[in-house]
Amino acid sequence: MNTDDLNFAYKVRHALNERLDELPASTTDRLAQARKMALARKKAHVEVPLAVRVAKTELAAAGGGFLSQFNWLGRWSMAVPALALVIGMVGIYQYEQQERIADLAEIDAAVLSDELPLNAYLDHGFNAYLSQSE
Numbered sequence: 077m078n079t080d081d082l083n084f085a086y087k088v089r090h091a092l093n094e095r096l097d098e099l100p101a102s103t104t105d106r107l108a109q110a111r112k113m114a115l116a117r118k119k120a121h122v123e124v125p126l127a128v129r130v131a132k133t134e135l136a137a138a139g140g141g142f143l144s145q146f147n148w149l150g151r152w153s154m155a156v157p158a159l160a161l162v163i164g165m166v167g168i169y170q171y172e173q174q175e176r177i178a179d180l181a182e183i184d185a186a187v188l189s190d191e192l193p194l195n196a197y198l199d200h201g202f203n204a205y206l207s208q209s210e
């Protein structure tokens with residue numbers, strides 16, 4: 077039963093209980109007899125204990141039968157993606173380092189190939205320009 081059905085049942089019960097004192101005695105007697113008959117027809121609630129028999133002790137997640145040959149897959153299912161992630165991160169780091177080294181080498185080659193006086197290298201503005209171009 078949903079909430080609307082329960083609310084309707086409570087309202088009907090409340091309405092019937094309000095007018096209970098006004099019912100004639102014959103109606104009250106018939107209702108009492110009908111209630112006794114309904115209770116007599118009701119099946120007795122008997123609790124039957126459930127027995128569970130376990131053939132062998134094994135964890136539910138351990139698998140069995142056909143899947144038991146793939147136990148290694150469960151063990152490695154988290155290690156392999158983590159290892160791939162670490163290898164990928166190291167590869168990205170190495171690539172970025174090589175790119176940085178190549179950029180610095182290009183700047184050094186450009187600076188060394190230009191015909192600048194030595195005083196230009198001592199200028200703070202020139203150092204700022206070199207820092208920006210990195």
